[in-house]
Amino acid sequence: MKINDSLEQGEQLSQQKPTYILAIETSCDETSVAIVQDGTAILSNVVSSQIETHKRFGGVVPEVASRQHVENITWIIEQAFEEAKLRPSDLSAIAVTQGPGMVGALLVGLVAAKSLACALELPLIGVHHIAGHIYANQLVHELQYPFVTLVVSGGHTELVYVESEGRFRIIGQTRDDAAGEAYDKVARALKLPYPGGPHIDRLAHEGEEAVPLPRAWLEPDSYDFSFSGLKSAVLAVLNQANMKGQQLAPQAVAKGFQDSVIDVLVEKSIRAVQAYGAKQLLLAGGVAANKGLRQRLAERCAEIGVPLLAPPMSLCTDNAAMIAAAAFLKWRRGQFSALDITADPMLKLEEWSV
Numbered sequence: 001m002k003i004n005d006s007l008e009q010g011e012q013l014s015q016q017k018p019t020y021i022l023a024i025e026t027s028c029d030e031t032s033v034a035i036v037q038d039g040t041a042i043l044s045n046v047v048s049s050q051i052e053t054h055k056r057f058g059g060v061v062p063e064v065a066s067r068q069h070v071e072n073i074t075w076i077i078e079q080a081f082e083e084a085k086l087r088p089s090d091l092s093a094i095a096v097t098q099g100p101g102m103v104g105a106l107l108v109g110l111v112a113a114k115s116l117a118c119a120l121e122l123p124l125i126g127v128h129h130i131a132g133h134i135y136a137n138q139l140v141h142e143l144q145y146p147f148v149t150l151v152v153s154g155g156h157t158e159l160v161y162v163e164s165e166g167r168f169r170i171i172g173q174t175r176d177d178a179a180g181e182a183y184d185k186v187a188r189a190l191k192l193p194y195p196g197g198p199h200i201d202r203l204a205h206e207g208e209e210a211v212p213l214p215r216a217w218l219e220p221d222s223y224d225f226s227f228s229g230l231k232s233a234v235l236a237v238l239n240q241a242n243m244k245g246q247q248l249a250p251q252a253v254a255k256g257f258q259d260s261v262i263d264v265l266v267e268k269s270i271r272a273v274q275a276y277g278a279k280q281l282l283l284a285g286g287v288a289a290n291k292g293l294r295q296r297l298a299e300r301c302a303e304i305g306v307p308l309l310a311p312p313m314s315l316c317t318d319n320a321a322m323i324a325a326a327a328f329l330k331w332r333r334g335q336f337s338a339l340d341i342t343a344d345p346m347l348k349l350e351e352w353s354v
């Protein structure tokens with residue numbers, strides 16, 4: 001069957017009655033279950049964050065994360081039904097994050113999703129976590145193709161060209177640390193709590209002076225990123241001040257760091273939008289909550305006359321509604337997963353394309 005045939009068939013199916021997809025997300029430190037109608041209307045999106053647990057370790061401890069997912073998943077599924085005012089028999093499909101992420105954490109969601117799919121005799125849809133972050137935008141905006149997405153999260157920094165619905169091409173990515181990872185490491189050096197992104201963002205806005213730090217532009221035509229040099233530069237500046245017995249204002253360090261990250265993210269995104277003739281620029285992932293980044297991107301997008309789309313803060317960080325939104329692309333095409341799919345910590349976005 002051709003893709004278009006199955007798309008039409010899927011659309012006919014979804015015209016008959018609403019599609020209710022229950023999605024599960026457990027790839028990192030949020031346990032989340034959502035029920036979304038027709039890929040766009042959130043009926044429930046329950047998120048239980050483990051941040052308080054991991055804070056004392058200064059980062060996510062995989063084994064602890066998996067255990068907490070196990071403890072929480074059942075009541076979160078129940079609450080998702082309650083809030084959506086639906087029964088299991090109302091569902092159309094079960095979606096779950098298959099990867100990338102921590103294998104033990106992913107497995108908890110997969111086992112729960114497979115059990116539901118089996119017991120309710122429903123199709124299972126394994127979802128790529130980053131496709132979820134990108135299609136979180138579909139929950140609040142009308143998407144126009146082609147678009148470019150800047151994906152910035154704790155584990156990923158990518159520029160993704162999406163030519164048509166669900167067809168992903170990575171045109172640039174980080175060669176070392178992800179943007180969120182760099183935020184968290186710099187925050188740690190400044191003795192700020194985990195996750196550090198929001199704290200650095202706040203301090204950067206309080207700072208008037210900025211400690212001068214380098215920008216990693218890489219080759220002139222490259223859409224790749226690199227943040228480990230910047231992180232090392234921050235550590236060197238802090239060490240030097242320490243040795244001289246000087247106290248650097250954390251606001252100035254945060255502002256210097258944030259200005260450097262934002263300069264590179266924004267300019268490469270704008271260049272990609274222009275080079276690829278994108279109709280929209282989408283922002284996705286946890287770092288999309290960054291106020292400085294949103295503001296600068298909005299200004300630059302206004303200058304070139306291209307709309308900037310970003311989800312509200314609650315849909316930027318990990319949540320299951322975004323997984324349901326991405327799963328809907330596969331549902332419409334009748335592209336379901338086998339019940340023996342495994343957690344794939346290295347799942348490739350391009351291969352997940354519809």
Ligand code: KG4
Nearest residue numbers: 153154155180195197286287289290317318
């Ligand atoms: O997408 P996400 O919830 O989890 C992953 O899939 O990685 O992203 C979490 C990351 C963390 O590194 C956190 O520090 C960062 O997003 N983050 C921020 C902000 N809010 C969250 N980074 C910069 N500024 C923020 N306001």
Ligand code: ZN
Nearest residue numbers: 153286317318
């Ligand atoms: Zn994420």
